[in-house]
Every structure is written in structure tokens, then in C-alpha cells.
Amino acid sequence: MQVISGAMEKEKIHYQAPDSSEIPYQMGLFLDWVNDNQEIDPVLKAAIAHFWFVTIHPFDDGNGRISRTITDLFLARADEMPYRFYSMSAEIRKQRKSYYDILEKSQKSGLDITDWLEWFLDCLKAALIHTEKMVSTVLQKAAFWDKHRLVSMNERQIKMVNLLWDGFNGKVTSSKWGKITKCSADTALRDIQDLIAKKCTAENKRRRT
Structure with missing residues (x-):
């Protein structure tokens, strides 16, 4: 499976996914790691899980959406709260270009995903700041109508x-x-x-x- 962009005969290969015969083994490793209760910061685990799954690229379509869902799942576990006001998925979609750029760069960097982790944390910070502003506006609006x-x-x-x-x-x-x-x-x-x-x-x- 290749991730390609560009017109016909001028295609650019952004990423070469593992051969389909390797997918079951790679997914087995991924799921074992996901279900292992190793001592790792849950936010970093969300970042690694997102990158790992989208790099395996097990499906013809929908890998990005599933990766974002996995991210939100791990962040929800990290929050240990029954509700969340921020959406990492929405922020990733807003920063789509830089997201694909850092994915391509990191997928070509071997085992070093430091740049990806830094981008992920910056993106999470942006999501939290956006949500803080939104919640502040909602509270101000409620106070206005009450007054x-x-x-x-x-x-x-x-x-x-x-x-x-x-x-x-x-x-x-x-x-x-x-x-x-x-x-x-x-x-x-x-x-x-x-x-x-x-x-x-x-x-x-x-x-x-």
C-alpha cells in the first residue's frame, strides 16, 4: 500500500506501507503494546498509538479516521473523566497540512519519532487553548443572558x-x-x-x- 499524491505520471510517493502479508503480525504487535500496562505517560501513549497505527496502514481507506479515534480514546483514558470538552481529532483536521508533513518526515526517520511527539503535544496544546476560549465565551454568554x-x-x-x-x-x-x-x-x-x-x-x- 502506497500513499500517493499528484497527477497521473507525476505521482509523489509519500509513504510505503508494510506489505499486506505483514499486516496481521504488525497489528498483533500493536495490540499487544496497546493492551500492555507498561509505565508510560498516557498522553505519550496516545501519540505513539496514533503514529504506529497510521504507519501500519492496515486498511485501504479510513486509517486516518481510525487513528484519530484511537487518539481520542487514549486521551479520554488519560483524563479519567466521564466527559471531555476538547477534541484532538478536530484540531488535527485544522492542522491537516502540517500533520501530513510531520507524518511523512517521521515515517522516513526510522525509529526516532521525537519530532512527531513534539508536534502532537503542540497540537494538543492548541486544542486545549481553543476549548478554553470556547468555554469562556459560553460562560460569558450565559452570564450576559442571566443579567x-x-x-x-x-x-x-x-x-x-x-x-x-x-x-x-x-x-x-x-x-x-x-x-x-x-x-x-x-x-x-x-x-x-x-x-x-x-x-x-x-x-x-x-x-x-
């Missing part, structure tokens, strides 16, 4: 305030407000002025109308 629970707002205003908290990009103008809520520019302007008068736009300056 303004008695403030009267119409459906358009509620929709736009939620949109602002959920990451609306750019400055909100009456024309944008009107297009999103399907109302006239004059109605949009009145909605905005009403929120300003009720002091419902000052909690987060980056989200102000």
Missing part, C-alpha cells in the same frame, strides 16, 4: 445578540442587521438603538453593535 433575563427584546434582537456572542465577524451595521433578520434598515436601526439604550451591548466590546 439581562428581565430585559424585553424582540426576536430579531435575540437572534442578533446570540449571533454576536457566537462569533460574528466584522462590524454590525443596520444594513447587515436587516439582511440577516429580514427587516428594513430603519427597523434594524431602531433595534440597535433600543439595545444600546438598554445597555445590552457593552459587556464585550468586540461584539458591540
